[in-house]
Every structure is written in structure tokens, then in C-alpha cells.
Amino acid sequence: MAEQPDYYVKSAEKTLAVLLAFDAGHQSLTVTQVAEAISVSRAAARRFLLTLVDLGYLEADGNAYRQTPRVLDIGASYLSGxxxxxxxxxxxxxxxxxxxETTALCVLDEQDILYVERISNPRLHSMNVSIGNRLPAWATSMGRVLVAELPEAAREEFxxxxxxxxxxxxxxxxIGQLRAELDLVRAQGWSLVAQELDEGLRGLAVPVYRGAQLxxxxxxxxQPGRIGSTSITEEMLPLMRRTAKNxxxxFGGRTAARN
Incomplete structure (x- = not known):
């Protein structure tokens, strides 16, 4: 291995290595896993992790750690346009x-989902929803996907x-029934909500991950009568997951960065 120049800061390299250790297949990592990933001792890995928690880039989830939305700040200047x-x-x-059908992209804002983009199908029963509108997260497929992906403490707070x-x-x-539904959504990676918010509407949702960041x-x-629930998941889920990945x-996901 070539000798590093005098200005080279090894701790900066290791800090970035910690953040890059998290990806779609490793969204939650323990101290031991991080130590192995970046080739340092457990004590050193713990110091890096706790520092990144203090800076707001990671959060503790029991004995493991997860990235927070603040990691997006690192590439913000590049993606600002x-x-x-x-x-x-x-x-x-x-x-x-x-x-x-009508498609949409939503984010979680406390107890609500917020529509940030929506493409309407004119023939679909309308709830008069547009970009910027809010709906209760617990009663929607989008909200349940987003809440289900939260760390346990944040999920319980919700x-x-x-x-x-x-x-x-x-x-x-x-609440007990909702908790059980969230556990199911987290396990299967998608949510189907049938006419819980409106009699004329069913919704299917999947998460959109950029690397390890939701x-x-x-x-x-x-529409309720257009397609059966089994057909919805069989026919639509593969297309939706492909779209979420695209x-x-x-938007600068890990897959795109590697290609």
C-alpha cells in the first residue's frame, strides 16, 4: 500500500467509511459489524458511531445504529438543483x-403524510388530493410503510x-390492531389499505430507499372493483418496486453511484 501524504487525515477516512458501511442491505449495524467493516477495534468503532450520533448523522436503535436524514446534507450542494x-x-x-392508475410520492411529517408529487388518473374515484395535502399516516398505505420503517422507539412514539x-x-x-399491521408491513416491505380512509379507494405502497436512507x-x-387484492400485489408490486428503485x-442512490 502506498504511503499516505503528510496531510492525510486517517480519522476522516474512517468517518466516511462508517457512513458508507450503511447501505440497502445493511440499514442497521452494531458496533461489532462496523468495526469489522472498517477494520478498527470495537472501542474505536464505538467512538466513531457515538460522534456521528452527536453530530446528527446516525441514531441509536437499541444496540444498533441507523442513518438519519441529515446524511443527505453531505451531498446537498451537488443535488441542490x-x-x-x-x-x-x-x-x-x-x-x-x-x-x-393514480400514482403518488409521499413523505412522513409527524402524524401525517405529505404529498410531494402526484400523477392523477382522471377516471379514478377522487379524494380531491393534491400536492401539499396531508392525510393521517396511520390510515394510509403510504403512512404505514413510512411508520413501519421507523426505529422502534420512534414507531412507538408515533x-x-x-x-x-x-x-x-x-x-x-x-392501536393494538394498528401495531400488528405495522409489524406485518415492516416484515413484507409493502402495505395494502382497502377502503379504511374512503369507501371508494384502495392504496398500495412501497418504500423508496436511497442507499440506507428512506x-x-x-x-x-x-378502484375497489377494478382488480382483486391478490392481483394487486402480484401485478403491481414488481412494477412499483422497480419504479421506487429508479x-x-x-436521485443519487447507491446503485446509480456504483454504475
Whole structure:
């Protein structure tokens, strides 16, 4: 290995190596895993991790650590001219045409989801939702995907503050039922909500990850009588996951960076 120049700061290299150790396949890492990934002692790895927690780039999740949205600040100057909605729009348009359904991209804001991009299908039953509108996260497929992906403590805090109400006869009835639904969504990686917020609407959602960072949730709205629930997941999920990956890659995801 070539000798490093006098100005070279080894700790800077290791700090970046810690952040890069997190990816789509390693969204949560322990001290031991980080130590092995960057070839340092557990004590050194712990110091790097705790420093990054103090700086806001990582958060503790039990004995493991996860990245926070602040990691996006590192590339903010490069990406400042390109917003997530701008990147997502052509992909949402293509998916809407392919499925003949309304597509949307949402983010989580406390107890609500916030629509940041939406491509409407004129023939679909309308809830009169547009970009910038909010809906209760617990009652939507997008919200359940986003909440399910939160660290356990943040997820429990969300549940403690959730104010359930009966929008329809199919609306989730209790916090216990909602918690069980979130566990299922986290395990399977997608959410299907059928007429819980509106009698004329079903929604299927998947997460959009940029590396290890959750950017938002991709949603397709489906009329109740148009397609069966089994067909929704079989026919739409592969296309939605492909679209989510394309959005993340175009926004500077890890896959795009490697190509």
C-alpha cells in the first residue's frame, strides 16, 4: 500500500467509511459489524458511531445504529438543483400510464403524510388530493410503510400520539390492531389499505430507499372493483418496486453511484 501524504487525515477516512458501511442491505449495524467493516477495534468503532450520533448523522436503535436524514446534507450542494419531486415525476408518470392508475410520492411529517408529487388518473374515484395535502399516516398505505420503517422507539412514539377515528366501517379499530399491521408491513416491505380512509379507494405502497436512507413512500391508488387484492400485489408490486428503485437511483442512490 502506498504511503499516505503528510496531510492525510486517517480519522476522516474512517468517518466516511462508517457512513458508507450503511447501505440497502445493511440499514442497521452494531458496533461489532462496523468495526469489522472498517477494520478498527470495537472501542474505536464505538467512538466513531457515538460522534456521528452527536453530530446528527446516525441514531441509536437499541444496540444498533441507523442513518438519519441529515446524511443527505453531505451531498446537498451537488443535488441542490434537483429536487426529489422533480426526479420522481417522470417515473410516476410512466407507472401511471403502465397501470392506468393514480400514482403518488409521499413523505412522513409527524402524524401525517405529505404529498410531494402526484400523477392523477382522471377516471379514478377522487379524494380531491393534491400536492401539499396531508392525510393521517396511520390510515394510509403510504403512512404505514413510512411508520413501519421507523426505529422502534420512534414507531412507538408515533403510536402513542396516534388519534384513531372511524372513517369507514373498515378503518383499523385499535392501536393494538394498528401495531400488528405495522409489524406485518415492516416484515413484507409493502402495505395494502382497502377502503379504511374512503369507501371508494384502495392504496398500495412501497418504500423508496436511497442507499440506507428512506426518502418516502410510492403509492398507487386503485378502484375497489377494478382488480382483486391478490392481483394487486402480484401485478403491481414488481412494477412499483422497480419504479421506487429508479427514483432512488436517479436521485443519487447507491446503485446509480456504483454504475
Amino acid at each position: 434537483l429536487t426529489l419531486p422533480q426526479v420522481a415525476r417522470p417515473h410516476l408518470q410512466s407507472l401511471a400510464v403502465e397501470l392506468s 403510536l402513542a400520539n396516534a388519534q384513531l377515528r372511524n372513517y369507514t366501517s373498515k378503518t383499523v379499530a385499535s 426518502l418516502g413512500a410510492l403509492n398507487v391508488s386503485v 427514483i432512488a437511483d436517479d
